[in-house]
Amino acid sequence: MRLQGFSTNGDRRLARRSATYAALDLGTNNCRLLVARPVRESESASGEHFRIVDSFSRIVRLGEGLTQTGRLSEAAIQRTIDALLVCREKMAARGVTRSRLIATEACRSAANGFEFIERVRERVGLELEIISRETEARLAAEGCASLADSAAKSVVLFDIGGGSSEIVWLAAGAGVPGGDRIRHWTSLQLGVVTLAERFGGAEVSYAQFSAMTDLVEAELQSFLASASCEERCQRFHLLGTSGTVTTLAGVHLNLPRYDRRRVDGLWMSRAEIDAVMNRLRRMSYAERSQNSCIGPERADLVLAGCAILEGIRRCFPSERIRIADRGLREGMLLELMRADRSVD
Known part of the structure; x- marks a missing residue:
């Protein structure tokens, strides 16, 4: 079922007032859905041009065992189909x-x-549409670029996923769509699931963590070289989107339960990132499982995510990171709404 848009001019005028949009991101680890309606920017507290009317997120681990077998397992497929059935019902109920x-x-x-x-x-x-790595990088930029410091000449955006990680060099351009600000991009075939399955996730030694970080740093060298000519200023910073960085933010804030309103847009200093990563590395698997911002479903993946982040930080040292609890889904929503002229 491909839900269709409006085609005539009259329909497009109606779309501005009543259209309901959905964006679904099926990754290696998560299945996530957002349902939203466009609003005037002046009416949006978040400045995101739309209001979320429904959402869904479930860890399905679609890519579990993929690095060993090269195939999606039957158990993973069944988990994912169950989640997609929920998404279908939510989309139908909201009249997408x-x-x-x-x-x-x-x-x-x-x-x-x-x-x-x-x-x-x-x-x-x-x-479902299987998108390219380039499209994934562009959508991440579209969804997150509004959080970049408007006074910075350049920003490195990263999206740490389950099976891959996208790294994007964004040029300055306040008010310019994120996809139009991309100067360089790369996609590493390294994510939290693939690294945890390769190096271990439940119990991670110093040597294992260092090996993961070294691998990420090595994989980033060609991207680092391509971006070496780009200018950095004193306001240069990293902009991160993914479960890894939002988890780090939640743990840093000692939240009794995860709260997107506290996390999305949070600035963290280099020292604060160091402290929270060291805190996580000292935790046992059981302690990570019991943490309200991690839980048992992410306890074996969060240190792999930390290693990817550490590799990025080594290549692009920065005094601060901005945390984004937004990304591909928000990028898709914005592109759909702009195509319909439902938002500016």
Whole structure:
């Protein structure tokens, strides 16, 4: 079921007032849905041009075991289909009129990725689109760039995923769509799931953490070289989106339960990132599982995410990082709404 948009001029005028949009991001680890309606920027407390009317997130681990077998397992497929059925019902209940439903690294790299997409179409009635790594980087920039310091000449955006991590060099350009600000980008085939399966996630020694960090740093060298000519100023900073950085922020704030309003847009200093990562590395698997901002579903992945972040920080030293609890889904929503002229 591909939910269609409006086509006539009259329909487009109606879309400004009543259209309901959905964006679904099926990653290696998570299945996430946002349903939103456009609003005037002056009416939005977050400045995101839309109001969220429904959401859904479930850890499905679609890519579990993929690095060993090259295929999506039957158990992972069933977990994911169950989550997609929930998404379908939410979209129907909210009367979604326009949508984009994407799948990323797990489906890109699995031998049976396209077979899975067809199975979802037949079983669930949703048409998933396997996007390229370049498109993934662009959507991340579209969704997050509004959080970049408008006075900075350049910013490095990173999105640490389950099966891949996208790194983007953004040029200055307040008010310019994020996708138009990309100067360089790369996609590492390294994510929290792939690294944890390769090096270990439940119990991570100093040597294992160092090995993961060294690997990420090595993989970033060509990107670092391509961006070496770009200018950095004193306001240069990192902008991170993913479960890794939002988890770090939640733990740093000692939140009794995760709160997006406290996390999205938070600035953290280099010293604060150092402190919270050291705190996580000292925790046992059981302690990470019991932390309200991590939980048992992420306890074996968060240190792999920390290692990826540490590799990025080594290559792009910065005194501060801004945390984004927004990304691909928000980027898709903005692009759909702009195409319909539902937002400026």
